[in-house]
Each structure stands twice: as C-alpha cells, then as structure tokens.
Amino acid sequence: MSDPLPMFPLGTVVFPGMSVPLHVFEDRYRMLVNHLLTVEDPAARVFGTVAIREGYEVGDHGAQSVYRMGCVLQLTEVERRDDGTFDIVAVARERLMLEEMQRGVDFPQGVVALVPEPEVEVPDDLLDKARATFTAFRVAMTELQGDPFSGTLPRDPDYLAWTLSALTPLPLAERQSLLEAENATERLRLVTRLLTEELRAINVIPSLPATQVARTAWSPN
Template identity: 90%
Template sequence: MSEQLPMFPLNTVVFPGMSLPLHVFEDRYRLLVRHLLTVEDPAQRVFGTVAIREGYEVGDHGAQSVYRVGCVLQLTEVDRRDDGTFDIVAVARERMMLEEMQRGEEFPHGVVAKLGEPEVDVPTEVLDRARSTFTAFRAAMTALQGDPFSGTLPRDPDYLAWTLSALTPLPMAERQSLLEAEDATERLELVTRLLTEELRAINVIPSLPATQVARTAWSPN
C-alpha cells in the first residue's frame, strides 16, 4: 500500500537500524524539520530518504537522479541552532520503494511503498563466512589506522546483514546493491564477497586504507 512521505534525498545509502546525524541548513529541509516537529506523536515523525545517483543535495538542481529503494527514517533528536539551522538525529526503520517524487510547495514529497523483509533461514556457513571475513577485514583496517569499529556483531541474521552492510566502506553503487538485496542470505553473501575484494585491495595497496580509496563519506545535507 502506497503512502506519501516528506523526502530528504542524501549523498549516501542508509540501512535499517542506522542512526544518522544531519546538519540541516537548506530552507526546504528546515521546513521539513519544522513540519515534523508539529506531529504530536514522536513515533510518527517520519520521512523518507533515497541516495542521490546524480546531482546534489542542495541548490535549485538538487537530487537530479535518485535511486528508488531507500529507507523510512524517524526523527529522534533535534537541536535548533541560533542561526535557524538544525542538528538532528534520525534512525532508519525499514526499507521503502520510491514510486514517485513530488517537488511540493515547501519541501519534497514522495509516494512510497514500504518493503517487508522476507523471513529466511540463513545457512550457518553463510553466517560463519560473513563473520570471519568481517573479522579479517577489521583486523586489516586496525593494522592500518586503528580499530575503526566498536562493539560486537549481532547474532540475529537480519541485524547482522544490516550491520555489516552499514559498517563496510564501499562506493555508493555497491552499498545500494546491499540495500536492494532480496533477503538476509543474499545480503550476507554479497557483503562477504565485497569485503573479500576490499581485503585484496588492502593487500595490494597497504599504504592506502580502503576508506580512502574512492569510498563514500557522510554528507550533512
């Protein structure tokens, strides 16, 4: 079933469970935040995001071309600054398919359909291979620049798939492919293959961490 959501396209791919800090300074997205703050129920302060394929987040020609699979975000923290900008934190709740983007009078809207996550029994060997490959990748990154990650990996296959997808520094198109994977098994197999390729790259060019070789960085808005 389709519904309409405020939209905030970004120059990054967001995964369910991610906590996303944003500095909101452009007028249309300030209006979006103000609109969300009028919603009485904090659980309903939601908006959508999709990654920008071509174009920019800001300016009259922002978001020229966007991917269609993105995430529903819930606004969880807001800090209103003296200059009228906002520092916010949003948490990604679930995937969604963008069916239509509408400019809107104040800020962009999208007609979206939420995407469910199929329940699958992930083979043990797929889980073990994903964990061991990430452990090797983490060790290689730690040797280069100190441990860039913290905490322990979740045991639940779905959470594990999303966590590894979010933690792995990859170009946008590959991160998008992880977001669009059909289920946890496909996502874990894909992230394992991509991590293996990252390890090979680190071994070939040990002086350049993977995060510095054509990798996507966070962008404010």
C-alpha cells in the first residue's frame, strides 16, 4: 500500500474472515476510530493489526515487540459510549506484512504490503482429515467443558483453513504460524498436526486441555 495504514496492535492473532469486537478506550485508538469515521466510503474504513509478541498494547510508554504479518481490518460497526470510548466490530480481510511501524501524529501507522492468498489445489484426503480431526477435537472438548464452538464448517478449502485456524485454541506463537503458512494446503496440514497433538494431550492428561483453552482461547481484548 502506498500510504501508511492506521495500526491497532492486539494481544491476539487475527485471521481473514474473523469478526473482531473491540472496546476502544485508549486515547490514540479513539483518535484512530474518529479518523476512520471521517472516511466517506465505508469499504475504505480500514486499519491494520499485528499480534503483540511481547509487551502490551496500553500506555504511551509501553515497549512492544510485534509480529510482522497481520491482517487488514474493515470497520463495520461503531457504538460511541457516553464516556468517549467506542465499542466497535471489524472484519478481517487480507493478510498484510508490516514493513515499518511509525508513531504517527495521533495514532500508530504502518508501512505495509498486502499478502495475497495463493490459489492451490488442496488434496481431498487432506480436507477429509482436517475435518475429521477437528470433529474429534470438538467432541473431546465438549466432554470436558461443553461445546465451545457452533455452526458448521465451510466447504471451501481456503475458508476451511482460516476457520480451523481461528477456532483452534492454541498459544500465540502457534496461531501466528498458522497465519504465516504459505497457503491453504500448508495451513490445513499444520492445523491438523496441532489438533492431533491437542487430542493426545487430552488422552494423556485430561485436565490439561481445559487449562490450555482457558489460557489461550481467542479473545479480542
């Protein structure tokens, strides 16, 4: 992208297609939302996010180390609170590569390059294995703490890869590796392997996965 993109680093990994609700209370990000609301075309109300590797997203002087690959987010819903904060919803679009983070006058900005998703032919046996592994994981998690998921899995291989990546409760670094996978085939292979490892942990130490989910399940805050 030729112009710097407003940036909103988060303590989680966002995947294309995800709906991301956020409570915006810090001054610089309130200014970011106000800036987006001045954009006439709703489709152009976009900003970027990358996951915070270490540090924190609050405070003017907090040091941050962020991952380089993230997503473009489109602002879709805004509710302004009486105290000046916002509750917003954004939808993740394509991936981005952060080339440079800039402080900006009012809010962080980034020089980014868009990362298109390559078109690949995903083998049918891999699709079947990914679906079956997730179904087994879902059954195991339901027995431990109730069904944490809802809905049906998409048939499209790209959407399936992103959906399984978003739904699988994993540590930050492993979620980032799913985002950075080269294409849908590699992403489905990786998420299937990670789900298989989680299932093994369930069989060996029944109390472990519930603890992992409580610690690492995706949250927008």
